[in-house]
Amino acid sequence: MVFFDLEAKKTGPEKTEYDVIIIGAGPAGLGAAIYSGRAGLSTLVVEKNIEGGQILLTDVMENYPGYGIINSNELAQKFKEHADLFGTEFDYGEVVKLELDNENSKLVHLDNGRVYKSKVIIIATGASPRKLGVPGEDEFISKGVSYCAVCDGAFFANKNVVVIGGGDSAVDESLYLSRIVSKVTIIHRRDKLRAVKSLQEKAFKNPRIDFIWDTVVKEIKGNDKVEALVLQNVKTGKIEELPVDGVFIFIGLEPNSGIFKDFVETDENGFIITNEDMETSVKGIFAAGDVRVKSVRQVITAVSDGAIAATIAARKYFD
Amino acid sequence: MPKLLNSKIVNDLKKIFSEELQKKVKILLFRVDDESICEYCDLTQNLLKELIDVDERIELEVYDFGKDEEMVQKYDVQRVPALIILDENGKDYGVRFYGIPSGHEFSTLIDDIVTFSKGPVPNLSPETIEQLKKIDHEVRIQVFVTPTCPYCPRAVLMAHHFALVNDNIIGEMIEANEFMELSTKFGVSAVPHIVVNEDYSFVGALPEANYLNEVLKGLKK
Numbered sequence A: 001m002v003f004f005d006l007e008a009k010k011t012g013p014e015k016t017e018y019d020v021i022i023i024g025a026g027p028a029g030l031g032a033a034i035y036s037g038r039a040g041l042s043t044l045v046v047e048k049n050i051e052g053g054q055i056l057l058t059d060v061m062e063n064y065p066g067y068g069i070i071n072s073n074e075l076a077q078k079f080k081e082h083a084d085l086f087g088t089e090f091d092y093g094e095v096v097k098l099e100l101d102n103e104n105s106k107l108v109h110l111d112n113g114r115v116y117k118s119k120v121i122i123i124a125t126g127a128s129p130r131k132l133g134v135p136g137e138d139e140f141i142s143k144g145v146s147y148c149a150v151c152d153g154a155f156f157a158n159k160n161v162v163v164i165g166g167g168d169s170a171v172d173e174s175l176y177l178s179r180i181v182s183k184v185t186i187i188h189r190r191d192k193l194r195a196v197k198s199l200q201e202k203a204f205k206n207p208r209i210d211f212i213w214d215t216v217v218k219e220i221k222g223n224d225k226v227e228a229l230v231l232q233n234v235k236t237g238k239i240e241e242l243p244v245d246g247v248f249i250f251i252g253l254e255p256n257s258g259i260f261k262d263f264v265e266t267d268e269n270g271f272i273i274t275n276e277d278m279e280t281s282v283k284g285i286f287a288a289g290d291v292r293v294k295s296v297r298q299v300i301t302a303v304s305d306g307a308i309a310a311t312i313a314a315r316k317y318f319d
Numbered sequence B: 001m002p003k004l005l006n007s008k009i010v011n012d013l014k015k016i017f018s019e020e021l022q023k024k025v026k027i028l029l030f031r032v033d034d035e036s037i038c039e040y041c042d043l044t045q046n047l048l049k050e051l052i053d054v055d056e057r058i059e060l061e062v063y064d065f066g067k068d069e070e071m072v073q074k075y076d077v078q079r080v081p082a083l084i085i086l087d088e089n090g091k092d093y094g095v096r097f098y099g100i101p102s103g104h105e106f107s108t109l110i111d112d113i114v115t116f117s118k119g120p121v122p123n124l125s126p127e128t129i130e131q132l133k134k135i136d137h138e139v140r141i142q143v144f145v146t147p148t149c150p151y152c153p154r155a156v157l158m159a160h161h162f163a164l165v166n167d168n169i170i171g172e173m174i175e176a177n178e179f180m181e182l183s184t185k186f187g188v189s190a191v192p193h194i195v196v197n198e199d200y201s202f203v204g205a206l207p208e209a210n211y212l213n214e215v216l217k218g219l220k221k
């Protein structure tokens, strides 16, 4: 299906100083932008890709209130337009450095050389797919290894692929892939899925989806491209090889917090630690969404984090 | 034929163009009539027609890949559909789209149009521009994409803005599904997958400095 998505980027703003700078235009960042804009604060959102964040990594959303089942691009677009309503400005580029001038002035450096200043920063950089960390994984990226089914599914039309993982994303994206490829094998290290029941039921019913339980991947093998996986059954210890054309990995998330680690406290996995008000260990720096320590990482909770961060920021720093 | 662009997109485009466009922009489309050779040529042409209807400062010239040999040679067109963006004086900066700019890449096209109408000025740091200016032989940056890939527009725009800096640099978007043979040749199976001078590859929408480093690595090979 041909579609046209207009997320056109206007010229970067002329202003360089804002009340609030939000880093990342995923659900958390856009949620924060709506609240920050409505609170009357001058607000800049900096995004390296296009608005929507991880929403855009799946084709539909079924659990965001008010929309029933909605196309993910459309939901992302609605979030963006909602933020536009309240005067949020946007610039595009990757934030590569944060600098603390003093308590009231923080500098945000973009990869294109631009620098912005603000009193409050909201980190809403979300998360990226976690790697398996096995031999062959890095070597075979774009040679059969992928972390994005909507991006790369088409390369595996009529081929056999493996999906690694057992959570919502793994099962959801297996269902998506099953419409393109000939067979999906879900490999999970436990004997049951962690995904929500409704997804599980769909997957069990799908004739193109098979399962290998209690099994981990030890190695990804091939010559020019992926040809096989070395698998180990965690209960019996038995090792075997499975021929495959592609591997999609959905085993969890890695926080996009690298450039902030020198400033704010994180847990051992790099997720940013906040209190209930989304405040980090540094005054005037908030974190919202998947990038922070929390137990439910969804669009609805990310948006909510953003709302809290911006509201508290407005009360505490601009009253 | 139903319209490709719905009324909401058309209205949004009108607003963007009225606020942002400054000078004229010219788009060259290379195509063939045979649908068995080029599945997306008609669709691409229809899309561009709808686009020029939105704002008269966008001009379209259509050429036949098989017949208009002189133009094909002049612009070194490799395959169809091909889009080449020129500034108001008809200057070619090496900005190319191979395949229909649909999905998220539609935004990339609009972005390029706005950029070209303003000069075009590369949206890059002074350090990067300085390095790119030093390149003294031809570099072709091919960015393989799919329309559904949210990381891809950034990788394409980076290649396009690199091309703006130096006439030796060509920045191409390549829609991987439409040119499967080419994708297979370079072993593309995750996008964005960037190929430098048909020899060196990297994957991902890297930040500017890292992207530049990879391109320079490709040059040294």
Ligand SMILES: Cc1cc2nc3c(=O)[nH]c(=O)nc-3n(C[C@H](O)[C@H](O)[C@H](O)COP(=O)(O)OP(=O)(O)OC[C@H]3O[C@@H](n4cnc5c(N)ncnc54)[C@H](O)[C@@H]3O)c2cc1C
Pocket (backbone or CB within 6 Å): A023, A024, A025, A026, A027, A028, A029, A046, A047, A048, A049, A050, A051, A052, A053, A054, A055, A057, A058, A060, A061, A062, A063, A064, A093, A094, A095, A096, A124, A125, A126, A127, A128, A169, A172, A173, A256, A288, A289, A290, A291, A297, A298, A299, A300, A302
């Ligand atoms: C395959 C998949 C399916 C999912 N399905 C669902 C579902 O059905 N329902 C649901 O509720 N949730 C779903 N989720 C989870 C949901 O998408 C996330 O919880 C949510 O998007 C988190 O929002 P966020 O804003 O915190 O982070 P993200 O969505 O990760 O957004 C972060 C943004 O910050 C940008 N960014 C990062 N670093 C920088 C930087 N240095 N400079 C500038 N910009 C930067 C990124 O480009 C990105 O746009 C799914 C996730 C995946 C991967």
